[in-house]
């Protein structure tokens with residue numbers, strides 16, 4: 001093998017390093033994209049406000065909210081450990097017969113031993129107008145006895161790709177006997 005001067009060896013090494021990129025990733029795995037090619041104008045983020053009513057129906061022949069894990073019998077008065085699965089209607093007005101704008105699908109769980117505080121994990125799947133088929137995901141803490149509870153909107157799909165924001169929940173009515181609740185949601189979302 002011909003001998004290389006130390007300087008030539010160094011140049012060769014540099015060339016090899018520059019040309020090889022990351023040797024462990026197959027090409028095509030990760031690509032930098034121009035957002036405008038995907039219809040996203042980074043300078044034009046919109047703020048939208050949505051208001052609707054969330055119906056947690058536990059009574060009657062067709063409950064939309066069912067307890068899938070009851071709290072342990074000796075649990076605290078906060079129902080710590082409870083898990084409910086929900087497919088709750090979202091309507092335009094407090095009247096359950098008013099226009100359906102979507103459904104809240106997911107679950108809530110009692111996650112506090114000190115107060116009635118729920119962990120909410122919900123997808124708001126909209127069906128109204130141009131939002132039909134689009135949705136947002138809410139994940140947050142809901143201390144239900146407080147007047148206004150705020151939960152993060154962590155992202156979304158369809159018209160809500162890359163979305164972020166927050167939801168504010170206020171109880172409209174609560175039936176102590178059946179557990180049925182109607183909750184007003186005001187959701188503020190930044191999206192493209």
Ligand SMILES: *[C@@H]1O[C@H](CO)[C@@H](O)[C@H](O)[C@H]1NC(C)=O
Pocket residue numbers: 072074075076
């Ligand atoms: C509930 O009962 C179990 C079994 O008897 C016991 O191990 C646990 O400490 C109790 N929990 C509370 C909160 O009292």
Ligand SMILES: *[C@@H]1O[C@H](CO)[C@@H](O)[C@H](O)[C@H]1NC(C)=O
Pocket residue numbers: 127128129132133
């Ligand atoms: C929403 O979209 C679904 C599927 O495309 C369609 O079947 C349904 O009729 C639409 N609903 C409304 C209210 O436009």
